[in-house]
Amino acid sequence: MPVTRLLYPLYQLGNPQLRIFRPSWFLTLVRPGKEQPPDTVQFRIPMEMTKCDVKNYLENIYNVPVGAVRTRIQFGSNKKRNHLNQKVKQPDYKVAYVQLAQEQTFTFPDIFPEKERAASEGSMEEMQEKFMENEKQRQKLDPRRGGVTEWFGL
Amino acid sequence: MLWETNGSYVNGRTSSKSSHTRNMAARTRLPLLFPKKLPPLRNRRLAHTEAALKEPAYPPIVPSLTAKSKCARVRQVEDQVKKICDSPVEEKLSLITRIQRKKFVVYPQTFARNADRWYQHFTKTAYIPGLPEKFTLGPERKTQAEEEEESSPPAAAHTTLPGVDSDAFADIRSLVTRVILQEHWHMKKRTPFLYREQEQMVGPFLRNLVTGLTHSLATYNPLLRLSSLDIAPQVNFYWRRGQRIIPKGHRRGRQEPTRFQIDDQPHCQIRITQQLQQFTPLEASYAADVPEVTFAPDLLPLFRRQYDNNIFTGAKLPDPACYGHTQFHLVPDRYHRDRMARQQQSDQVEVFLRANGLASLFAWTGAQAMYQGFWNHEDVTRPFASQAVITDGQFFSFFCYQLNTVALSVETDANNPRKNLLWGTESLRLYEGVQDGAVVGLNDGVVKLLVQFLMNQP
Numbered sequence: 001m002p003v004t005r006l007l008y009p010l011y012q013l014g015n016p017q018l019r020i021f022r023p024s025w026f027l028t029l030v031r032p033g034k035e036q037p038p039d040t041v042q043f044r045i046p047m048e049m050t051k052c053d054v055k056n057y058l059e060n061i062y063n064v065p066v067g068a069v070r071t072r073i074q075f076g077s078n079k080k081r082n083h084l085n086q087k088v089k090q091p092d093y094k095v096a097y098v099q100l101a102q103e104q105t106f107t108f109p110d111i112f113p114e115k116e117r118a119a120s121e122g123s124m125e126e127m128q129e130k131f132m133e134n135e136k137q138r139q140k141l142d143p144r145r146g147g148v149t150e151w152f153g154l
Numbered sequence: 155m156l157w158e159t160n161g162s163y164v165n166g167r168t169s170s171k172s173s174h175t176r177n178m179a180a181r182t183r184l185p186l187l188f189p190k191k192l193p194p195l196r197n198r199r200l201a202h203t204e205a206a207l208k209e210p211a212y213p214p215i216v217p218s219l220t221a222k223s224k225c226a227r228v229r230q231v232e233d234q235v236k237k238i239c240d241s242p243v244e245e246k247l248s249l250i251t252r253i254q255r256k257k258f259v260v261y262p263q264t265f266a267r268n269a270d271r272w273y274q275h276f277t278k279t280a281y282i283p284g285l286p287e288k289f290t291l292g293p294e295r296k297t298q299a300e301e302e303e304e305s306s307p308p309a310a311a312h313t314t315l316p317g318v319d320s321d322a323f324a325d326i327r328s329l330v331t332r333v334i335l336q337e338h339w340h341m342k343k344r345t346p347f348l349y350r351e352q353e354q355m356v357g358p359f360l361r362n363l364v365t366g367l368t369h370s371l372a373t374y375n376p377l378l379r380l381s382s383l384d385i386a387p388q389v390n391f392y393w394r395r396g397q398r399i400i401p402k403g404h405r406r407g408r409q410e411p412t413r414f415q416i417d418d419q420p421h422c423q424i425r426i427t428q429q430l431q432q433f434t435p436l437e438a439s440y441a442a443d444v445p446e447v448t449f450a451p452d453l454l455p456l457f458r459r460q461y462d463n464n465i466f467t468g469a470k471l472p473d474p475a476c477y478g479h480t481q482f483h484l485v486p487d488r489y490h491r492d493r494m495a496r497q498q499q500s501d502q503v504e505v506f507l508r509a510n511g512l513a514s515l516f517a518w519t520g521a522q523a524m525y526q527g528f529w530n531h532e533d534v535t536r537p538f539a540s541q542a543v544i545t546d547g548q549f550f551s552f553f554c555y556q557l558n559t560v561a562l563s564v565e566t567d568a569n570n571p572r573k574n575l576l577w578g579t580e581s582l583r584l585y586e587g588v589q590d591g592a593v594v595g596l597n598d599g600v601v602k603l604l605v606q607f608l609m610n611q612p
Contacts, residue, residue: 037449039268067267067499070455099267101498 023057025049027096031108036097038105039067043096047073054096067101235531243527244471250529251392251463257413258456262513263489263506266454270508271445276395276414277516278562279555279574280442281508286433286554286577289606315602317374317609323602326370330584330601331593333362338588349487356484356547357421361385364422364482367608377611382425382475389418389481390464391517394530394563398450411563412451415463416517420542421484423468423518424608425475431612432537432556433577439558440571467521476525478518478540480607483510485546504580507551511542512576515555523560533561533570541607549581550600552607579603 008018028044036042045054051069058064076090100106119126141150217225219233238249260276274281315323337359346354365383372378394411469475487493491503519538528534538557543550559572582603586595 035449037453040453065498067502068265102501 025053025057027054027057029108030095037099038107039100039103041098041100041106043098045071045094045096047092047094049094049096051096054098058098064098065101065104067099069099070097071095238529239532243525246527246529247465247471247524250524251465254460254463255413256458256460257392257415257463258451258458260414260416260456260513262416262418262483262510262517263486264509265488266456266509267502268505269454270505270512272447272451272454272456273509273512273516274445274576275447276451277512277574278395278444278559278567279512279516279576280439280444281512282442282575282577283579284577285552285579285603288433288610289552289554289603315605315609318371318605322370322374323605326367326605327596327598327601329366329370330363331596333359333366334585334588334593335591336362339591352484352487352490352546356545359547360421360482360484360545364424367604368424371605371608375609375611377426377428377479378424378608380427380475381479382469382473383422384425384468385422386419387423387468388464388466389416389420389423389468389514389518389521390466391416391520391524392463392465393520393560395567397564413463414451416513417464418514418517420481420514423481424479425468425473426477426479427475428612429477429536430479430539430541430610432539433554434556434575436537436558436572439556439573439575442573442575444573465521465524467518467525471525476522477538478522479610481514481518481540481542483514483542483544485510485544490546491549507544507581508553508576508578510544511551511553511555511578515540515542515553515576516557516574519555519557520560523557528560530561530563530566533559533566533572541610543604543607545584548583548585550584550604551579551581552603553578 009015011017011019025046025048030042030044032040032042043054049057049071051071054069054071055066058066071094073092073094076092078087078089080088080090082088119129141147217223217229219226219229234249238246241249260273266272270281273279318326337355343354368378368381368383392413392415394413396412397409398412400406400408400410467476467478485507489503489506491500494500494503494506519540522540523529523534523538526534534557540555540557542553542555544553545551554577556575558574559570561567561570582597582600583595584597584600585593588594
């Protein structure tokens with residue numbers, strides 16, 4: 001059977017919604033550069049979105065109670081030059097500061113926590129680390145001298 | 155000393171003698187007759203005298219005034235402070251508000267979320283829910299007041315007020331119903347334009363209410379007879395609080411005080427000639443707690459501008475009615491509770507009212523204190539008290555403010571335990587509605603509070 005296009009019935013107000021349209025806009029949650037109050041969340045949004053769009057997006061798709069939205073456009077610098085001395089433009093982007101309603105708070109999580117990297121037993125890394133530690137220990141002076149140098153000694 | 159001449163005919167000496175020996179001889183020659191009265195000894199160096207009795211008076215050792223050093227700057231600031239302290243009030247105000255710099259403009263009626271916490275931090279105010287004791291009347295307190303006053307005959311339970319008997323209260327009730335009906339029933343008003351509803355419907359109602367109440371209560375409150383009622387006055391206040399490090403520019407890295415300015419226009423206000431009594435003693439404010447906000451005011455959002463620094467109570471300095479009594483504010487359409495409900499921000503309604511009461515009353519009491527000569531480095535000696543009523547036509551909120559300190563900048567606030575206090579109520583409904591030429595559900599409690607507010611006297 002040849003491929004035919006699926007035809008949906010014409011939509012009039014009150015009909016059941018058979019098609020769902022998802023927006024082609026995507027929000028990016030970012031860590032704020034400057035310290036923000038606990039109820040404020042910072043997003044990078046597409047240039048075409050407005051404050052009302054952001055509010056509806058978050059409330060309908062993610063069920064986030066939104067109090068107020070403020071937006072600004074960040075200019076991407078056009079100062080850098082490449083090896084051909086041509087100006088290289090960093091893209092502009094829009095930033096939205098969303099204040100949450102119902103006294104909710106949000107803190108940006110720590111995505112790259114510091115890990116205690118202990119090398120596994122018997123491996124090359126562990127032997128190298130031990131060797132480096134020993135070298136450093138040899139460079140240090142005798143602790144019984146209390147920081148005095150060995151220049152004027154026996 | 156003998157008169158020496160070269161001529162030989164004076165003394166008979168010949169000029170053959172060398173002049174050197176003659177001069178020598180002249181110098182060593184003493185007068186032949188020793189005078190009886192010696193000339194006074196002008197040179198007392200050789201005479202034995204005791205040490206000088208006076209200590210040598212050196213000028214005080216102070217840091218330079220014009221050097222490019224920190225102590226010179228400190229001395230300049232101290233001199234400026236002393237100059238301001240020593241000058242009369244008009245000069246004080248003009249010296250304090252002379253230099254224009256970028257400052258945060260604080261709007262009492264603001265869309266910002268949780269603005270009341272931020273405003274409390276800016277003005278060092280603690281919020282106390284409910285009203286001070288003199289306005290909350292329980293049954294026992296009322297009978298006591300009646301016994302003390304003896305002016306009002308004991309009458310039916312909850313409609314009695316100290317100083318106002320039940321007939322007068324009934325008159326006031328009828329006045330209120332008349333005013334409501336006049337604006338909402340009898341007057342034929344065309345449908346208001348967009349966002350003009352409050353101004354058209356509720357503005358005249360509030361004005362008539364205030365004028366009517368002040369007139370009828372002037373018989374009971376002698377202060378109101380000498381008071382001044384302003385319609386839409388300007389109230390401005392300028393202060394400094396906190397500091398920040400300048401991030402960029404030729405002054406980068408240095409500390410800069412954050413400056414604030416309030417420009418407010420209440421719907422109407424009553425100014426009186428005597429000051430209202432304090433609601434609580436100064437020391438009671440030491441225990442109150444003020445919310446601390448560590449973020450910069452920009453994040454509220456609050457914006458900076460540079461223009462004239464004004465400090466104004468509603469009347470100029472020589473006006474005798476320089477103390478404040480009550481302010482009446484109107485909630486504009488933009489912040490009406492119906493609109494907030496449509497935007498699912500009903501919780502912000504109370505926040506807005508509190509922020510409005512706080513900022514307006516702080517500006518008014520601060521300006522009153524400045525008019526009396528108190529400023530940043532000369533803190534108030536007595537607390538300044540004022541009241542405000544904020545309404546949107548149906549709902550009334552009552553606020554009382556006591557200004558205990560005006561020293562809010564960094565240097566003066568370091569060891570200042572005083573805090574300002576704001577008492578406030580939730581919004582109370584005055585009437586349910588208007589039907590068939592009658593007001594339905596008039597709340598006597600709200601009318602009582604209104605009367606008590608206007609009857610407040612020192």
